[in-house]
Amino acid sequence: MMAHMPLRAIRAILFDKDGTLVDFNRTWFGISKELARRSAGGDEAKARALLEEGGYDWEAKRFRANSVIAAGTVEDVVDLWHPDASEADRAALIREYNDYCVSEGARAAVAIDGLQGALEALRREGYLLGIATNDSEAGARATAEALGLTNLFHTFIGYDTALRPKPHPDPVHHFARATGLEAWNIAMVGDNPHDMETARAADAGYAIGVLSGNSSREVLEPLADAVLPSVADLPAFLASSNKRPVIEKVRT
Structure with a gap:
């Protein structure tokens, strides 16, 4: 599936939790x-x-x-x-x-290998980070705290935070409101088809699948703009655009 926004448009990243940030x-x-x-x-x-x-x-x-x-x-x-x-x-x-x-x-909670370094690299590049999980918001916050990652995240969204959980678009829209961005400025990262479906339903700028969870490449590729081994590979992938994020909407 072709991305409908260039990587340079992405200014924030919304992560699934289980299978994406933790094993x-x-x-x-x-x-x-x-x-x-x-x-x-x-x-x-x-x-x-x-x-x-x-x-x-x-x-x-x-x-x-x-x-x-x-x-x-x-x-x-x-x-x-x-x-x-x-x-x-x-x-x-x-x-x-x-x-x-x-x-x-x-x-x-067992963190995905390289998780903290990847998140810190993304924050240094200026990306705002959030978690959208079908666990509770309290569960997302407790896991981040246990892993020493709380200060890296701007927003925590559980199934009990937005009106409807994934695969509905509500978590992305909630994150957009919390950050003051548009949905097309947000990349959704997850390991399950419902994460990719959430990105599509919300008209997010990018849908990125990771293979660290329960879905194979064959399952994710038809739904995602890109599929990576894990979030540890995300900073290099985003850096491949070699451009600052832009504020204007550009469609490909």
Whole structure:
């Protein structure tokens, strides 16, 4: 897919969190397994089945791209595993899952190799950085704090921040308002198709897929303007434009 904006138009970068900034499988398998065990009342076979239903491929030992656990919200997981819950029980489960994910997601977070150096390089070049995750905003902030990255980010957006989560355009539009930029000044970076779909729905300037998460190049390439091995490669990719960001809208 051809980019509809040149790289020199990009002034801010909105990152997915899990699979993009942190290693999804190493960070979230244990957390998801514990939540599945709770949902199954301690029945290990049922917990295993719930994990598979949520998107874990036991043979490949990883979560499938765009699966409920890999790409959905806590609300999506609760609805999948507790379809008959009453409204009150559903709300209580969402609170319980959110609280657990905030604390354990931060404690277990494993950064993608080269992450801090890449983010620092992008900030030195003047890019504004944000996180848009289908985790909660509190979860995004807690993970950034645990990894010592909080001061590098301008904005944190969870599924509970904007009106609608990814793949809707709302996270990009929220970031645009927060930074005072236009959507076409923003590059969206993520490891799942829904990240690329968010960029397209919002008319973001660039959609960049990374292979550090759960999606293959074959899955991402039809949706992305570029596919990189990881965010560690992003500074060099953006520098390839060899131009300062521009303020006027230029379409190719």
